[in-house]
Amino acid sequence: MTMILAIETSCDETACAVVEDGRRILSDIVSSQINVHTKFGGVVPEVASRIHVENISAVITEAIEKAGVTMDDIDAVAYTQGPGLVGSLHVGVQAAKTAAWAFGKPLVPVNHMTGHIYANAFVSELKFPLMALVISGGHTELVWMQDEWDFKVIGTTRDDAIGEAYDKVARVLGLGYPGGPKIDRIAKEGKPHYTLPVPKVSTPYDFSFSGLKTAVLQLIQREERKGEAVSAADVAYAFQETALASMTDKTVKAVGEYRPAMLVLAGGVAANSRLREMITEKMKDSGTELVIPPLRCCTDNAAMIGAAGYIAYKRGLFGGYDASADPSMLMPGEEFE
Ligand code: KG4
Ligand code: ZN
Numbered sequence: 001m002t003m004i005l006a007i008e009t010s011c012d013e014t015a016c017a018v019v020e021d022g023r024r025i026l027s028d029i030v031s032s033q034i035n036v037h038t039k040f041g042g043v044v045p046e047v048a049s050r051i052h053v054e055n056i057s058a059v060i061t062e063a064i065e066k067a068g069v070t071m072d073d074i075d076a077v078a079y080t081q082g083p084g085l086v087g088s089l090h091v092g093v094q095a096a097k098t099a100a101w102a103f104g105k106p107l108v109p110v111n112h113m114t115g116h117i118y119a120n121a122f123v124s125e126l127k128f129p130l131m132a133l134v135i136s137g138g139h140t141e142l143v144w145m146q147d148e149w150d151f152k153v154i155g156t157t158r159d160d161a162i163g164e165a166y167d168k169v170a171r172v173l174g175l176g177y178p179g180g181p182k183i184d185r186i187a188k189e190g191k192p193h194y195t196l197p198v199p200k201v202s203t204p205y206d207f208s209f210s211g212l213k214t215a216v217l218q219l220i221q222r223e224e225r226k227g228e229a230v231s232a233a234d235v236a237y238a239f240q241e242t243a244l245a246s247m248t249d250k251t252v253k254a255v256g257e258y259r260p261a262m263l264v265l266a267g268g269v270a271a272n273s274r275l276r277e278m279i280t281e282k283m284k285d286s287g288t289e290l291v292i293p294p295l296r297c298c299t300d301n302a303a304m305i306g307a308a309g310y311i312a313y314k315r316g317l318f319g320g321y322d323a324s325a326d327p328s329m330l331m332p333g334e335e336f337e
Contacts, residue, residue, distance in 0.1 A: 001020060001021060002020070002021055002022075002075050002076075002310060002313060002314070003018060003019075003020055003026075003069065003073050003074050003075050004018070004019050004020075004022070004074070004075065004076055004077075004078050004108070004306045004309045004310050004313065005017075005018055005060075005063070005064070005071075005074045005076070005077050005078070005099065005105075005306075006018075006019060006077075006078045006079070006110075006302040006303065006305040006306035006309050007056075007060065007077070007078070007079040007080070007092045007095055007096045007099075007302055007305070008079070008080045008092060008112070008115070008300060008301065008302040008304075008305045009052045009056065009080065009084075009088050009089060009091050009092030009095075010080045010082070010083070010084025010085065010088055010089055010092070010112045010300065011043060011048065011084055011085055011088055011137070011300055012032070012033040012034065012037055012043045012048050012051075012088070012300075013030050013031065013032050013033070013299070013300040013301070014030075014031040014033070014051065014052050014055040014056055014059050014091075015028075015029060015030045015031070015059065015300065015301050015302035015305075016029050016056075016059045016060045016062070016063035016302050017029065017063055017301065017302035017303040017305070017306050018063055018064065018066075018067035018069060018074070018306070019303055019306025019307060019309075019310065021310060022118070022121055022306065022307045022308075022309075022310030022311060023121055023122065023125075023307070025122065025303045025306075026066070026067035026068070026069065027062075027063045027064070027065075027066035027067035028063075028296075028301060028302065028303040029059050029062045029063045029066065029302070030300070030301050030302070031055045031058075031059050033047075033048060033051045034178070036051065037177060038176060038177055040177075041171065041176065041177050042167070042177050043085070043177075045085045045086075045087050045088065046087065048085060048087065048088045049085070049087030049088050049090065049091055052088055052091035052092070053091055056091055056092070056095045057095075060095065060099065063302070071099070071103040071105075072103075074103070074105055075105070075106075075313070076100075076105055076106045076107070076108050076309070076313050076318075077096045077099050077100040077105050077106070077107055077108065078096075078107075078108040078109075078110050078305050078306060078308075078309025078310075078312070078313070079092050079093055079095070079096035079107070079108070079109060079110065079305065080092055080110055080111075080112045080115065080305055081093065081109035081110065081111065081319070081323060081325060081326050081329055082111065082112065082325060082326035082327055082328065082329030083111070083112055083113070083138065083326070083327055083328050083329045084112055084138075084325075084327060085327065086325050086327040089325035089326075089327060090324075090325045092325075093323070093324060093325050097321055097323075101321065106313070106318045107318060107319045107320070107321070107323070108309045108312050108313050108317065108318060108319065109312075109317075109319035109323055110305045110308050110309045110312060111308070111329050111330075111331055111332060112300075112305075112329075113134055113136075113139060113141070113143075113266075113267075113331055114149075114151070114308040114312075114331065114332065115304035115305045115307065115308045115309075116134055116136065116266035116267045116298075116304060117132045117134060117143065117145075117264060117266045117308070118304060118307040118308035118311065119266060119293045119297040119298070119301075119303070119304035119307060120132075120264040120265075120266065120291045120293050120297075121307045122293070122294070122297055122303065122304075122307065123291050123292075123293055123294065123297075124262075124289075124291050126148075126262065126264070126291075127261040127262045127289065128145055128146065128147050128148060128260075128261060128262075129144070129145060129146050129147070129258070129259075129260045129261060130144075130145040130260050130261065130262045130263075130264060131143070131144055131145070131251075131254060131255055131258060131260040131262070131263045131264070131288075132145065132263075132264045132265075132266050133247075133251050133263070133264070133265050133266065133270075133279075134266045134267050135161070135162050135163065135247070135265070135266070135267045135268070135269035135270060136161065136163050136266075136267030136268045136269060137161060137163035137164055137167065137178075137268060138161050138163070138164070139156075139157075139161050139163075139267060140156065140157040140161045140162045140163075140207045140209070140247070141153050141155065141156045141157075142154050142155035142156075142205050142250070142251060142254050143331065144254075144258060144260070148311065149311055149312070149315060149332065150333065151331040151332055151333045151334065152333065153331060153334060154205050154254065154258075155203070155204070155205025155206050155207065155250065155254065156206060156207070157206070157207045157208060157209065158201055158206055158207065158208045158210075159208055159209060159210035159211075160208075160209045160210045160213060161209070162207070162209055162243060162247060162269050163180055163267070163268055163269045164209070165209035165210070165212065165213050165239075165243060166179045166180040166183055166243075166269065167179040167180065168213050169183060169213055169216050169235075169236070169239050170182050170183050172216065172217055172220060173220075173232045173235060173236065174232070175232065175236075180268060180269060180271070180272065181271070183236045183239065183240055184240070184271075184272050184273055184274065186232060186233045186236045187233065187236040187237045187239075187240045187241075187274065188273075189233040190231070190233035190234045190235070190236050190237025190238070190240075191231075191233075191234055191237065192234075192237065192238070192241075193231065193234040193237075193238070194219060194234055194235060194237075194238040195238065196212060196215050196216065196219070196238050196239060196242045197211065197212070197215050197242075198242060198245075198246055199211055199212055199242075199243075199246050204250070204253065204254075205250055205253070205254050207246070207247060207250065209243060212239065212242060212243055216235060216238075216239050219235065219238075220235065240272075240274055241274075244272070244274060244275050244278055245278070247275075248275070248278050248279050248282055249282075251263070251279070252279075252282045252283065252286065255283070255286055255288050256286070259287075259288070260288055261288065261289065262288060262289045262290075262291055263279075263283060263286075263288050263289070263290050263291070264290075264291045264292075264293070265279065265291070265292050265293065265298075266293065266298075267298065268298055268299045268300070269298075270292065270293060270298040271295050271298040271299060276292055279292075280292075
């Protein structure tokens with residue numbers, strides 16, 4: 001039995017979890033700063049790191065207490081090294097080093113995106129080869145895993161990440177931050193009234209969302225010039241249908257070519273209800289098992305860092321006290337390409 005204490009502070013959630021054998025969550029504490037950042041219309045990095053500093057000790061203490069363990073029971077301290085906001089990451093890195101040093105535990109640095117992928121281990125035992133669609137505020141990637149801890153990015157975005165596009169479209173519609181869940185909600189009342197251009201990228205598995213975002217902006221300006229009232233629900237519907245259809249089509253195509261045993265969704269945008277519906281429908285006769293993480297595991301949390309950290313721990317991927325935050329950290333394996 002291996003017990004991992006995991007710390008995650010890459011963006012605006014201060015999180016700590018205790019995870020047993022990478023599969024069993026003993027505690028999973030997430031302190032969200034969303035109410036503060038909403039006032040500014042987005043995450044303010046400086047403010048985020050200050051709030052992490054204020055909360056990190058209490059969040060770690062609570063995770064240990066809720067798990068009903070002591071530091072003696074912990075085998076290693078895993079933490080998010082990157083990618084993310086440098087000031088935010090730094091707080092988690094320092095907290096992890098301090099805990100590891102004070103209690104004589106090994107340190108396991110974890111890439112945030114591997115955490116999102118391994119969050120699926122809480123749903124089902126991962127089967128390889130595996131394809132992961134990693135979609136968040138900073139990433140849109142198709143990751144091919146021939147085997148455990150073997151990551152190859154076969155497709156990525158040429159411009160904006162899908163979550164970023166959701167957030168920007170929500171902003172022009174005056175829906176506020178974070179935009180993803182808001183568009184998800186109002187699109188349900190939208191009607192197929194507007195048509196938006198389907199993103200075009202020549203490479204088979206790459207994505208693009210910035211043209212679509214601009215098209216939304218132009219559509220709103222055009223309607224306003226004509227003196228027409230713009231229905232935010234209809235615009236949200238058109239944007240979401242176009243973005244998700246293009247992304248899921250490419251994913252299903254990659255599944256057809258690579259034939260993985262499993263397709264997993266990962267990252268904040270995997271919480272999207274329409275995406276879950278669309279991908280379930282398109283994957284139904286594919287012969288590949290589809291795993292969608294529970295809502296709570298889609299957005300940032302520390303349990304997922306415990307799940308990925310457990311695999312890294314088993315592989316002896318320890319870090320030293322000289323390690324620092326890596327805001328643009330690549331996936332393991334990518335750094336050698
Ligand atoms: O993984 P995450 O919590 O943080 C990053 O690592 O970026 O993802 C945050 C992103 C934001 O862009 C947010 O708008 C988006 O995930 N998101 C959603 C939904 N819930 C969160 N996007 C679409 N539909 C949702 N229901
Ligand atoms: Zn994330």
